[in-house]
Amino acid sequence: MTDPDVLLDEHVGRVFERVLAERGYEVQQAKDRFGEETEDPTLVRWCGENGVILVTxxxxxxxxxxxxxxxxxLFLYREQSLPDDDPEGLARAVDEVVSQYGYRALTDEIAELDEWYELFHE
Structure with missing residues (x-):
């Protein structure tokens, strides 16, 4: 299986971007690709058209x-500081979701990364 491309919403930090890239993902920041404050529907639509998972x-x-x-x-996490506090742990959650479901099964689905993260930190 090929690792999917990942787009990070504008608030997701560079450390998490680097960690995902080190794990083999093709990663881009939304602010680098589209500029600051791009409309959310534009991001979701572009991700759908290009087969890119959005992390926010x-x-x-x-x-x-x-x-x-x-x-x-869509990969959602609710604890805003998580990508900065434990980028490796959050990246492991991404790995597990992709591994468990496969890239194609994620189409039009939401993955709650906090829940996956908690599985490894109980």
Whole structure:
């Protein structure tokens, strides 16, 4: 299986980007690709058209878009500091979701990374 491309929403830090890249993912920051403050529907639509998983902690805005726009997978986490506090642990959660479900099965699905993270830190 090929690792999927991943787009990080604008608030996700560079350390987490580096950790995912070291694990073999093709990673881009939304702010690098599209500029600051790109509209959320634009990000979701682009990810769907390009087979790219979107990682964000902005559940309030992205969960409703999940219902309306086709996408390659939304990976949500609710603990805002998690990518900075434990980037390796969060990256392991990403690995596990992709490993358990496979890239194709993630299409139009939401994965709650906090729940996966907690499985390894109980």
């Amino acid at each position: 902690n902005n559940a309030k805005d992205f969960e409703p878009l999940h219902e309306d726009i086709e996408h390659a997978g």
